[in-house]
Amino acid sequence: MPLPFLSSKSPTTSRGGRATNDMSTSKRSRRMRIFLSYAPDWALTIVLWGIFYLLDKVNGYRRLFDITDTSLAHPHADPERVPVWLLAVLCGVVPAIIIIFTAAIRRTFWDAQSGLLGLILGLGLVATFTNIxxxxxxxxxxxxxxxxxxxxxxxxxxxxxLTSWTVCTQTDDSQLQEGFRSFPSGHSSFAWSGMWYLILYLAAKMRINNRTGYTYKSWLLLAPLSCASLITISRTMDYRHHATDVIAGSLIGIAGAWYSYRQYYPPISSPQSYKPYSPRIPKDEEIPLHHRPNRRSSAEHMLGNSNGIVEGGSHHHTGGSSQGTTNGQPLAPEGRDGWSTVDIGDRGAYGVGNGNGGGRDNDYGEGKETVQRPVERSV
Structure with a gap:
């Protein structure tokens, strides 16, 4: 009875390895598990925005005030320089479009998913916390x-x-209610959350820490930095907030953006900062990891055999020490027992996927375009 993996109809890799017949079924199953694993994350962001709008209707605390306080005597600016709808477009829609456009150029759906989810998470967390x-x-x-x-x-x-708000003659309660929501600045926190997230995203994609020193990268990052700064300054120009309000809001936005970005991307100081983390569902359909012995010079090989020495801890192949050299050059890093290993994230090395050795297996831009998560081992 022929074994399944020896069947002539089984797909093969470009290096001669054989994949199982249920490879495509496993991939479809894994995609579904990935979708289900991230569906709660998207649902939670929607819930957060719902909470934000519900909190906006709450009649919050109203402090006592001093009627001789000149810092409260500024005129009411109407309309605002940056209304809420324009804030949403500049710091929410524009970063989302840039993330989608960048991911489309790199042809990686996974980068778009990670980038958008992190952006929405950051904006939702910051907006909700600021309103609370x-x-x-x-x-x-x-x-x-x-x-x-x-x-x-x-x-x-x-x-x-001191004087209470009950002395006011304002008949529009919503106008009066908004008058007690100065700290912290919601415009500032939202603006810095969206723009700082975009700065981190673009800085990673441009590999800003690769020590090449291209000045255009700094000028490009100045655009979102200036946008957030001008929006923050406009809140003091419209007399909507005190200086301490916008400073606190800016810090909240930066902290929220950094936290959300790091949930899905490595730090920008990382050599692979431009790649998102791989999905939280492991690649259980990956073919076994192949091992290849390091090639050594003929003289070293003959010398090792003539002395009766079996190097590298293997009885069948000769392998170099991890600290040795080959032809005067340092050996490549080796795996266990003196064998060198191929990075499992380099799917192109195995030609896994479409059966033609191209290395593209329709994994939504995963593989080379992601940073592999560390394997969690139980004690």
Whole structure:
């Protein structure tokens, strides 16, 4: 009875290795498992945005204030220099388009998935956290008096105390409610989250730390940096926020962007920073790892045999020590027992996939375009 893996109809690799007949079935199964493993992540980001909008309707805390405080006496600017819709386009839609365009050029679907998921995660976390702090702190905005519309006969605070919002004559409660949401700045946190994530993404793709010193990389990264800075400054120009509000919002946005980016990409200091992490579902359909002995010079081979020495810990092949040299050159790094190994992420070395030795196996840009996750071993 012929064995399945010896069947003439079994697909073979470019190096003569044979793949199992259920290879394509395993790949389809793995894609489905990858989809199911990341579906909760996408669902959670949607829930976060839902929480953000629900929190926006909450009537939060309202602090007491001093009616002689000139920092609250600025005029109310209408319209704003950067409205909410423009903020969403500049710091949400534009980075998403750039990520999709970059991934399309590199022909890797996995990079687009990782980049977009990290971007949405960062924006969702930052927006939700900022709104929670806003409604809890209840700090008056610089234009609070213009929103509150204080009575003309109110010229001083109560004896031994401060003034409450109940003295306001403003009939629009939503306008008054927004007047107590100064700290931290939501525009600043959202802008720096989207733009800082884009800076990290572009810096990694351009390999900014490869020591070549091309100046165009710095000029390109100046664009998102300037965008976030100008949006932040506009909030003080419109008297919507105090200086400490925009500083705190910017720090929250940067921290959220960095955290979200590192969930799916290595640090930009890494030599493989331009690659996303591989899927959390391991490649269980990969063919076994092949081992190849290092080639040594004929003189060394004859010398080893004449002395009756079997090197490299193998009884059948001669292999060099990991600290040895070949023809005066250092040997390549070796695996166990003196054998050199091929990186399992280099799928092109095996010609796995389409059966023609091309190395492209329709794994959505995985393989060479991802950084392999470390294998978790149970104790």
């Amino acid at each position: 702090v806003k409604i809890t702190v209840g700090r008056p905005r610089p234009d609070f008096f213009a929103r509150c519309i204080l009575p003309d006969n109110l010229t001083e605070n109560p004896l031994h105390g």
